Amino acid sequence: MSKEIERKFLVYKEKLPPLPAPKVIKQGYISGGETTVRVRISNEKAFLTLKGKTKGLTRSEFEYAIPLSDAEAMLQELCIKPFIEKKRYLIEHAGHTWELDIFEGENEGLIVAEIELECEDEPFEKPEWVAEEVSDDPRYRNANLIKHPYGHL
């Protein structure tokens, strides 16, 4: 088990720097309530991830590597449709790694940036392309973007 402490922001698309090669991510949810069970395929590697209820900015997280063929079968047989499809770009800035997610498919048009922290009050510097914080806005949770895609927000 690990603790995930994450902050999430919208993005000024026009201010983004040139982007590195992305990870191509496809993920689905078996359970999409406050406790989530997620199947993710990221550049041909597959993971099963369970996350507990968010308390403040923190969630318990359990992640296991699983066979790619299992993940593909789970996406088809167990997961709520549609899936989340996005490209993820890792951007270093002032000693932190930002994860920039550019959504595709049903959520095309949505771009968010996340930063993972060691503790809730850890200071960090925001790049100029980072806009409004949406950490507390449930509409931007991936598990909710399945039921209510970005185009309908």
Added chain:
Amino acid sequence: MSKEIERKFLVYKEKLPPLPAPKVIKQGYISGGETTVRVRISNEKAFLTLKGKTKGLTRSEFEYAIPLSDAEAMLQELCIKPFIEKKRYLIEHAGHTWELDIFEGENEGLIVAEIELECEDEPFEKPEWVAEEVSDDPRYRNANLIKHPYGHL
């Protein structure tokens, strides 16, 4: 992934043979709908098991060994309460292994026997202690016994 084909029966308790040493099982459900996500601790070994919707007698099953400490944390933090607690006895009969589950805790008094088959129409011989079949009765699914324990059936 594997396919689970299982038939479930009630038991004539008074006809049971002398029982071998049991596995002591404690399990909880993170998602308890038609698709289930189960955390099980069986004799100090822990597993995370996902099962798809039942079609006939068959369900897709994905099972992974996980660290015991993860399972204990998941039971406390992610699972629906109460847990299922039972002792499982393996009984060989006419070339098949029967799993006899004697429930404890909230489901004390319930005893069921399950047999796993290779295909839905595989013939098997019922021991004399095996009673009415309940394979199609959702009340006897472990995920439902959490919400509606045996004492309330």
